[in-house]
Each structure stands twice: as structure tokens, then as C-alpha cells.
Amino acid sequence: MQKMEFYYHPFSSPCMGVWFTLNQLGVNFELKFVDLITEVDQRKEEFLKMNPLGKVPVLKDGDFCLNESHAIAQYLCLKYEADDTAQKLYPKDLQNQAKVNSLMYLESDCLSKIYNYVNLTLWARDQPPRKDRLNDVYSSLNSLETILERSKFLANEHPTLPDLFAIATVNLLDVAKFNDYQKYPNLVAWKQRMQQLPHYEESVGKHILAITDFFQSKAYLNLPKNDYWGIK
Template identity: 45%
Template sequence: MEFYYHPISPPSQAVWMVLNTLGVNYGAKEVQLMKGEQRSKEFLKINPMGKVPALKDGEFTLGESRAIAMYLCTAYEPKFKEGKLYPRDAQEMARVNMLLNLDASFYNKIYDYASIGRMLQRQPLEQENLAPAKEALSNLESLMTEYPYFTGDHPTIADIFILSTVKLLDLTDFNGWSEYPKLMKWKKLMETLPQYEKSMGKPVRETAELLKNL
């Protein structure tokens, strides 16, 4: 299995965390986005959309981060494992799927504000996009229940993807976390998970340092 990624890409970070949590054997291949490797003939055979992340499992290839995560869990998560990243119960799976779909829209709202592309080009963040980003955080806060994670007492791929989304704000000077106490508590809990540091914590810190030194 080959995992094609770039460490600066939040969707790549999310899939990386899923891979590491599942403990499957894979080779990691960094795609040099600045050199345009995502548009090479070789890479387009793996993901015709020319985006990271992508996966090659034998002859099977797949793009789109959430689809990759669902595939990995369906194919490689032990059937009788407790606390699955991707539940098999129809209702539990539906809730995770709902959160993954919501996260796609939340990601767009937060990325419109915390745009890595703009920051790499040394362009100021567009403050008019802060309100929609905060609206996304408010929506996430409202989705939290009495459980420590979004769907219960253990994390799922929905938690992992939402974490990669809100971590975008760690690249900025955003200081409004106190407005979202449940979400802030959840975020700190997610950052204690065993595979967080390698998959997301270190890449986010390195990205923040890169942006700071531009």
C-alpha cells in the first residue's frame, strides 16, 4: 500500500492519522506540490483530480480523503474490534457519515479564513471570512454532547477529520477558543491520542514555523 500525501495538507494529515491508528503497513510518498508533482502523468494515474492525499492498494487507487479513510477502516479495521474508528452499526455509521459531510463544509469556511495558500504568498488573511469560520466553530460546539468525542466515548474518523479542520486555526493568531469550551476541551483531548503527534501535531507546528519565517 502506498500513501501519497503532503505534510502541509490537512486532509493528508487526517488520513495519515487514520493509517497510523489502524496500524496497517504502508509506504509514505510525499508529493512535491510546489514542484507540480500532483500534475505529473504518473500521479494523475493514481488520482486523476491531481490532489493529495491519494492511496494505491495493490491495483486499487483512490482519491478524496474521507473516502480513503472509510475504505481503510472498512478493509482493515478488525471486525470485532471495540471502539471502531468507523462503526458498522447502521445508525452509528450514519452519524459519522453526517459529521464527515458537515466537516467538508466547515473545512471550506475555516480554510477561507485560515488559507494556507494566502499565507504562503504572504497575503493578509481576509477578516471578512472570520465570521463564517466562527459560525463553523459554533456549529461544531452545538454538535458536542455529554460524551468526550463527537459520537460517544471513543474517537472516530469524524473526530480525526474535524480536528484536522480546526487545527488550521493554529496556523493563525486566532485567540477565540474560550467561546467554544466544549470544543476546546475535545480538541485538547484529541491532541493526547497516541498517533496525533506524528500525524498532525508535528506537521502543523512545522507549517506554522514555515509561515512565521516567510
């Protein structure tokens, strides 16, 4: 049986969410690295055929190609998650599925706000992070803290898809050395629970460390100065 192909870059938190989903479901897949730094792979004709937008993640299942991380995770669950699974990542019943979907939208909003603060693409100008976006970070953390007052995980007492994506999003703050979590005890406890899940380290943890090392060591200074870095 042909393996699914997962096109990714380890610095992408949406890719981490898909990676976490694949591992939690036990899917047999093949990793396909896409070089986002030099953008060479993104411009190749064969990659643009799979995703005309030239972005990761992309999932290739036979002749079927799918992009957008949340859609990929939902597809994987609908295809591979057994009906008799007690603690589903993506519930089949309408109301619980709608609840998970709503939290996936929230995670997208949090990713946008946190990513704009961490400001990865402008590190080469020695301008991290964007302090004018700090209030957006607190807004996102406040939302997650409020939701986690009612359950151990975002949608339920067990992990579901939004948890697998949100942990990568929140942990991007580590890159900017953000540690102002005093007002977020539920969020801190949730982070600890997520980090104890099987496959967390291989799907998320090691990649957050790699991003942190890359930017804080200024390794990017030895890379080509192209449009990816916003340097002319």
C-alpha cells in the same frame, strides 16, 4: 505482502486525517511525498494515472487507487478494522455509521470555511488571514461546540473518523494565530483529548507546527513564483 502507498503532502489537513487513520488502525504503509509547492509531482503522468485531478491524498492498494480523504479513511476501516473492535473508528451498524457519515460531511464544510479564512495560498501576498471570512470560522466552531455538548467526541464517547479529520481542520487556525476560544469550552476540552491520543503528534501535531513555521517565517519567499502562490 506489498505495502499500501500513501501519497501525501504534510501541509494538507485532509492528508493528516488519512495519516491519523492509518496510524490508529496500525496499517503497514509506505509514505510517498508529493510536492504541492512547485506542483512538479502533480503534473507527472504516473501520478495523474492514479488521480486525474492531480491532488492528494491518494491511496494505492496494489492496483487499486483511491482519492478523496474521507473515502480513503472509510475504505481503510472497512478493510482493516476488526469486527470485534470495541471502539470502532467507523461503525458497522447502519445507524451509527450514518451518524459518522453525517459528521464527515460537516467536517468538510468546516474545512472549507476554515481554509478560506486561513488563506494559505495568499500568504505570499502578505494578506493572511481573510478577516471577511471570520464569521464563517465562528459558524464552524459553534457547530462543533454544540455537537460536543452531548458527548466527549463528535459521534460518540470515543474517537471516530470525523474526530481524526476535524482536529487537523480546527488546528489549521493555529497558523493564523487564532485563539478566540473563550466561548467554546467543549471544543477546547475535545482538542486536548484529541492531542493526547496515540499517533496525534506524528499524524497531525508536527505538521501543524511545520505549516506555522513555514508561513510565519516567510520561507515561501525563496520558492519559485508560480501559479500555486497566485503570483504572476
